[in-house]
Amino acid sequence: MTNMRAAFYDSYGDIDDVLRVGELPDPRVGPGEALIEVRAAAINPVDWKVIAGGLDALMEVRFPVVPGWDVAGVVRAVGPDTPEVAVGDHVLAYARKDWVQAGTFAEFVSVPVRAIARKPAEMSWEEAAALPLAGQTAARTLRERLAVADGDIVLVHNAAGGVGRMGVQLARILGARTVIGTASQRHHDRLREFGVTPVVYGDGLADRVREIAPEGVDVVADFVGGVYDASQAVLAEEGRYASIAEHDVPRIEDAIVWVRPDGAQLQWLADLAGEGRLQIDIVRVFDGLEEAGAALRANQEGHGGGKVVLRVSED
Structure with missing residues (x-):
């Protein structure tokens, strides 16, 4: 197994104290999953709340944790019985799993195909990454x-x-x-x-x-x-x-509403965005995994005006 670069933390705490960038093993790709090479990941308030331990009573956490649940990228591998997607597809997903561990602030993330939608050509990678959780x-x-x-x-x-x-x-x-x-x-x-x-x-x-x-x-x-x-x-x-x-x-x-990964629902939203009927406001884009902490802090400061996005890789 090879290693990928990722932003991750080994314990709860303040972003500046616990978040670092380094190597972790590439994700495994199980049945019904796809491996996505991450182009962009959006920041949501839940990301920095999780780093501080805010979901500890609700969800199982397995350290080290890679933050991030929003992703847009390219399918690089598929697991067994995965006819819905193919290598090379441009996709987006709300990549939350049933436990907190393997997030999207990384070069690669594995995602169940039930959470995946196809990215319309009219959407940028940043717009696609900003859509899943909020949308x-x-x-x-x-x-x-x-x-x-x-x-x-x-x-x-x-x-x-x-x-x-x-x-x-x-x-x-x-x-x-x-x-x-x-x-x-x-x-x-x-x-x-x-x-x-x-x-x-x-x-x-x-x-x-x-x-x-x-x-x-x-x-x-x-x-x-x-x-x-x-x-x-x-x-x-x-x-x-x-x-x-x-x-x-x-x-x-x-x-009370708690959003669920839902590829069909996400496809509906992505198609609306691709048609220009749903606008996605982005206030700031940070470049590279080394900027993950800065991106999280920008979202935490809450100046508004749109989504904060982390650009992980280029085409």
Whole structure:
């Protein structure tokens, strides 16, 4: 077995203290899996939260850990019984497995084919890497759990965040009549370009939403947390609510969303992006595995404006 270069850590801690770049064994490629040569990997808040031990109570962790769950790249090998993909295919995936270990901040990653979609030629590697987790979280919330349909009035919290930007666009694609998005003032112009009515968050939010939707909203998608009371105050009778972040409110367990790897769903999103119907905003691209720590810190600082992407290799 040969070795690949990867960013990895051997224990929980601060990014600067524990993350390093070195050699690890190439991933094994089991039945129903493909080996992807990584072109780009996107950064998500869960990546630096995992490094700090934030998922230790929820998922098994096997050190050393390579961070990253988003990937775009080229198939270099396939395992047994893998007719869905072939060597040379350009693909993207939400590469989370059932335990935390072999992530995407590496030269290679093995991914179950059930998580893989084909990259449209119109998408850059960086755009493709930025889509999986954020896009699938938005799709699972709005398309599957909330079943947004023609004529709905939809409120999206944290509409300028990575998931929120996808969510407001998907709400329009799914037929929403009105999409209201909470965001700081500096993001309002971009949200208007998506066909969103932006509102600032904070005190008085419910009143501001009611000015736009006096009868209340049909759907609330919470992508930030801490807005449960405001959401209930504007939700119409028989309205639908879901959250990816609200874990401290009683009796809403059925409303919590945790995204799953789903290649068919990801293909739907990728095709929308390839057609130009779904825009992927990228705020910054870092070059090379040595910049993995800097990329994680940039996401952690949360300046907004789009996704942070790590470019791992070139064509």
